[in-house]
Amino acid sequence: MSGIDLGLLSFPVLMLLIFLRIPIGLAMLLIGFFGVWSVTGSSRAILAQLKSVPYDTFSSYSLSIIPLFLLMGQFATRGGMSKVLFEAAAAWIGHRRGGVAMASVGACAAFGAICGSSLATAATMGQVALPELKRYGYSGSLSTGCLAAGGTLGILIPPSVILVIYAILAEQNIAKLFIAALLPGLLAALGYILAIALYVRLFPDSARQRDAVPSAERWQALAKVWPVLTVFLLVIGGIYAGWFTPTEGAAVGAAGTGLIAWLNGGLDWTGLKESILSTAVSTGMIFFIVLGAAVFNSFLAFSQLPQEAARYVGESGLSPWLVLTIMLLCYLLFGCIMDSLSMILLTIPIFFPMAMALDFGMSAEETALWFGILVLIVVEVGLITPPVGMNLFVINSLSDGVPIGQTYRGAFPFILSDFIRVVILVLFPGITLFLVTALY
Amino acid sequence: MVIARLIHRAALALALAGGLVLVAMTLLTVASITGRGLIWLGLGPVPGTYELIEMGGAFAVFSFLPWCQLQRGHVTVDLFMERLGRRANLIVDVLANLLLTLAAAVILWRLWLGLMDKARYGETSFILGIPLWIGYSAAALGAVLFVAVSALTMVQSLQALSGRAAEGDGR
Numbered sequence: 001m002s003g004i005d006l007g008l009l010s011f012p013v014l015m016l017l018i019f020l021r022i023p024i025g026l027a028m029l030l031i032g033f034f035g036v037w038s039v040t041g042s043s044r045a046i047l048a049q050l051k052s053v054p055y056d057t058f059s060s061y062s063l064s065i066i067p068l069f070l071l072m073g074q075f076a077t078r079g080g081m082s083k084v085l086f087e088a089a090a091a092w093i094g095h096r097r098g099g100v101a102m103a104s105v106g107a108c109a110a111f112g113a114i115c116g117s118s119l120a121t122a123a124t125m126g127q128v129a130l131p132e133l134k135r136y137g138y139s140g141s142l143s144t145g146c147l148a149a150g151g152t153l154g155i156l157i158p159p160s161v162i163l164v165i166y167a168i169l170a171e172q173n174i175a176k177l178f179i180a181a182l183l184p185g186l187l188a189a190l191g192y193i194l195a196i197a198l199y200v201r202l203f204p205d206s207a208r209q210r211d212a213v214p215s216a217e218r219w220q221a222l223a224k225v226w227p228v229l230t231v232f233l234l235v236i237g238g239i240y241a242g243w244f245t246p247t248e249g250a251a252v253g254a255a256g257t258g259l260i261a262w263l264n265g266g267l268d269w270t271g272l273k274e275s276i277l278s279t280a281v282s283t284g285m286i287f288f289i290v291l292g293a294a295v296f297n298s299f300l301a302f303s304q305l306p307q308e309a310a311r312y313v314g315e316s317g318l319s320p321w322l323v324l325t326i327m328l329l330c331y332l333l334f335g336c337i338m339d340s341l342s343m344i345l346l347t348i349p350i351f352f353p354m355a356m357a358l359d360f361g362m363s364a365e366e367t368a369l370w371f372g373i374l375v376l377i378v379v380e381v382g383l384i385t386p387p388v389g390m391n392l393f394v395i396n397s398l399s400d401g402v403p404i405g406q407t408y409r410g411a412f413p414f415i416l417s418d419f420i421r422v423v424i425l426v427l428f429p430g431i432t433l434f435l436v437t438a439l440y
Numbered sequence: 441m442v443i444a445r446l447i448h449r450a451a452l453a454l455a456l457a458g459g460l461v462l463v464a465m466t467l468l469t470v471a472s473i474t475g476r477g478l479i480w481l482g483l484g485p486v487p488g489t490y491e492l493i494e495m496g497g498a499f500a501v502f503s504f505l506p507w508c509q510l511q512r513g514h515v516t517v518d519l520f521m522e523r524l525g526r527r528a529n530l531i532v533d534v535l536a537n538l539l540l541t542l543a544a545a546v547i548l549w550r551l552w553l554g555l556m557d558k559a560r561y562g563e564t565s566f567i568l569g570i571p572l573w574i575g576y577s578a579a580a581l582g583a584v585l586f587v588a589v590s591a592l593t594m595v596q597s598l599q600a601l602s603g604r605a606a607e608g609d610g611r
Binding site: 023030272283 | 452455456458459460462463465467469470472473477490493494495496497498500501502503504505507508509511513514515516520521529532535536539540543546547550551553554557575576579583
């Protein structure tokens with residue numbers, strides 16, 4: 001069997017193992033290991049590689065940004081920031097129709113600016129916003145749906161763990177990717193708010209109205225948001241301005257949110273211990289998958305599959321837009337059953353060279369940035385699509401007693417809003433690239 | 441079981457140690473950036489921050505792995521298996537934990553050989569001249585415990601399969 005055949009065969013085998021509920025990182029590690037063994041004909045190459053690959057992967061300077069961002073998110077959840085953000089947003093838009101749900105989305109977006117993980121954003125904001133939504137008579141499906149969708153803003157709005165992984169796989173500038181993600185992230189928040197506005201007009205029973213807040217109180221509530229704003233501007237601004245590397249930026253963010261949490265009394269020894277242990281579980285999970293993917297991808301490189309696939313697509317004469325559409329649909333499909341990180345790690349080594357082999361009338365870097373943001377969005381949709389949308393489960397378990405079926409239905413308007421946004425961003429790459437071009 | 445409790449406690453302690461190193465890394469970085477920013481005051485960046493972050497990061501991640509496995513934190517896809525009934529699931533658990541133990545053992549074995557290589561050739565870090573085997577040794581702590589934890593989870597899933605564990609973490 002040729003390397004290409006082995007490469008092609010590895011995917012169904014991988015899927016089988018994953019469906020057997022073997023941990024995804026382990027499945028990739030095993031198939032990569034035996035894959036390199038069969039392509040090279042002996043165990044020597046892979047065993048020699050394994051002397052350094054785990055240590056090199058785990059000690060990678062650019063990957064150390066991930067535990068730092070996770071720690072930053074943990075500190076942010078302990079700093080009482082979610083409550084402050086929600087109250088400020090509710091003071092300004094809470095009195096509108098569907099306003100409390102809109103405020104939840106707005107607060108999620110703001111929280112996403114200091115947290116790089118969707119599940120953490122959904123869980124934190126869910127705890128604060130769900131009781132309020134219930135108090136104002138919001139239906140179970142709207143409350144859980146808007147928070148599950150709002151949680152995805154944690155990843156869409158920089159900093160973002162998934163974008164870091166993409167940047168490393170595709171060898172792109174992390175700072176530029178963060179800048180490129182900004183407008184699409186804000187567009188996402190806007191799209192969700194519009195979805196809520198339409199929803200409450202179609203189903204007027206799903207929400208009661210809240211009294212307006214006097215303008216003095218509004219400004220007071222807004223003023224309390226400054227620590228979040230400072231940390232965000234310092235981290236993203238500092239990375240962009242070149243004051244520090246993205247990894248240093250993550251460390252600054254962790255220190256900043258840690259300080260806020262400590263000043264708010266959320267970071268005593270118990271708080272620190274819990275933050276560390278949550279960070280440990282997420283970091284262990286992510287790095288084990290990253291390690292498995294590193295071994296699996298070195299097998300793919302041996303098999304020549306990525307190069308051949310890119311060459312094939314480049315020479316096939318297929319319309320670039322058709323190929324792109326198919327790739328994005330693949331992500332939506334996989335997203336129903338897989339988590340976003342595994343999807344990115346599995347597919348980017350093959351899809352990225354393919355995308356770069358196509359001509360979209362942009363420079364190579366522009367294509368890489370734009371493609372990265374599109375992929376980021378479609379994998380995040382996977383977090384709110386049934387049956388395996390992690391955000392849906394997180395929010396549903398926080399709500400007391402909303403049936404999961406209602407949460408599934410509640411997510412629908414937001415999934416629709418995601419679809420429309422993907423189409424807009426595909427048709428107008430300028431939205432993604434505008435800030436990058438303007439700033440660099 | 442005494443051994444299970446011991447492993448649990450060691451994994452917890454190591455994860456906390458890794459986390460404290462992570463916190464130390466953030467403080468070191470902030471100090472270094474501040475120094476770099478105040479260069480006109482005669483201050484400067486902390487030398488070797490880059491390589492300290494790398495070594496600290498490796499220690500932290502390796503230290504987190506055992507705790508993550510103990511909390512069953514690894515990502516799996518629960519889509520088809522839940523329909524197959526309890527026994528099939530228990531068998532798959534044993535298989536998955538067995539494979540994980542083997543993988544962890546291979547990782548430890550190769551890491552150990554890598555450590556010996558670094559020690560034999562006397563490789564050191566670029567700026568501070570720290571011998572690289574030190575980083576590998578710190579990482580090896582986590583790798584050893586990762587094998588122990590995987591083996592423990594395998595035993596627990598075997599017990600669950602043979603119906604001996606009435607309660608506990610062996611799902």
